[in-house]
Amino acid sequence: MYTHEKNIKTQGKPLTETGKALIMVHGRGATAASILSLASELTIEDFTRFAPQASQNSWYPYSFMAPVAQNQPALDSALELLSETVENIKGQGISSGQIYFLGFSQGACLTAEFTSRHAQRFGGICILTGGLIGQEIALSNYQGNFEGTPVLITTGDPDPHVPVSRVEETVAILTEKGAKVTKKIYPGRPHTISSEEIELVKMILKGK
Template sequence: MYTHEKDIRAYGKPLQESGKALLLVHGRGATAESILMLRQELEVEDFSLVAPQATNHSWYPYSFMAPVSQNQPALDSALDLLHTAVEHCKAEGIKSENIYLLGFSQGACLTAEYAARHAQRFGGLLLFTGGLIGSVIDTEKYQGDFAGTPVLITTGDPDPHVPVSRVDETVQLLEEKGAIVTRKIYKGRPHTILQEELELANQMLRS
């Protein structure tokens, strides 16, 4: 098993100039550079973009629905890397309400898990095909209050990796912790990000 090197890529304006940051978390088998390409579809000219890179191109080895213990120590190490990235943004003067988190697939699962364990008023969460991690959701792990943070969470029906049932469980927990959630389920959608999802993301980024 593995842990993650501290490898965080940046693009766009320096944090001290922009005043707002978008953290992008790639999926299994992908790269920080590949998720950063979403800048071509998103209205992020005024943002600083931050993208951590997973060692071995995977945040954890098994399904996000596996028992948490099976994905250790990689999972805790991945969560620590996200926390390092968020805290770096804060140290550069970015308030949490100006920090947006975006993930796709395995990256969306990691992003949801991180945010729920550190709930606070974020700018927004963009969870493209993901949900909370574990064979069952252990509510004891989740701390804080989202205080009205907007969340977009999506999946296909069916999706080969992320069942609608886990998306629904995730929506319930995020709402209980004070998030305002928009849930979108796309019948027959392949494991990808649709243009409609990007347009919904841009609505959040603009607001």
Template sequence: MHTKNIITAGKDISEAKKVLVLLHGRGGNAQDILSLADHFPLDDFSVFAPQATNNSWYPYSFLAPPAQNEPWLSSALEILRNLLEEIKSKGKASENIYFGGFSQGACLTAEFVTRNASRFGGVFLFTGGLIGDKIDTENYKGDFAGTPVFIGTGNPDAHVPVERVNKTAEIMEKLKAEVTVKVYDNKPHSISQDEIEIANKLVFK
């Protein structure tokens, strides 16, 4: 099970107008993903980066049957649920809360926001999609109410099939998110400058 360990950057939440939650990938850490914040216009933001126990949110592929990734997957979602409630308790409305992640962190971000769809400030998923060997649409509820979402991915990608990215976009759109997907031919499993620039235009507009 994950231990709560959240690294912060930017403004103190009491002074910030907005909040960004960043989720690192498998083998990465909160400090790594926080360096991404330097590439976004976050002058008025408080930034939160939870740290996964043993640097992994769940042990197997995101395409494994969810039961194989338990209890880690549920524990990771609980960390995020508690963090979201904590941020809201500081007076921050959902529309001023943003989420983003890379790889395993992007998959966890997709899963969390789509299970708890609301009008968020924006969401970016750098190479990720909804979790599970099959998509159980019963898990996804709420109304994104026009939340801008950007998903960037490579084709092929060693971990995330384009089909899953497209299915993720479709489900998010049904919950009224404004989703933009960009597929890059033969992009390495990493974050590109182009993805950062698109996220800046679409998510932090």
């Protein structure tokens, strides 16, 4: 089992110029560079982008719906790396309301889990094919209130990794914690990011 080194790639203008941060979390087998490459499709020049890199290109070894203990210590280490990323951004004078998240697949699951454990008014959260982590969802892990944070959550139906049932459970918890959730289920869509999802992400990032 493994933990993650602090390795965060950055892209774009400095925070002192943009005043807004987008934390981008890659999927299993991918890289920080690959998720950052989405920037060209998202037209996000007015954001400073931060992309943590997972050791071994994976945030945790097994399915996100495996018992949590099987994914330790990698899972806790991944959550801590996201926490360090957020604290680094806040330390540069950026409020949580100007911090946005985008994760795909395993990165989407990690994004959902981290933000729910630290719920507050974020700028926006895009959970692209993902849901909360664990064989059973442990409600006691989730603290705070999203205070109206806009959240986009998606999956395919069926998706080989993310069942619609877990997305539905996640939506219920995020809503109960004060998020304003947009859910999209795409029949027959492969495990990828569709052009419609890109457009919906742009709306979240523009605050629409």
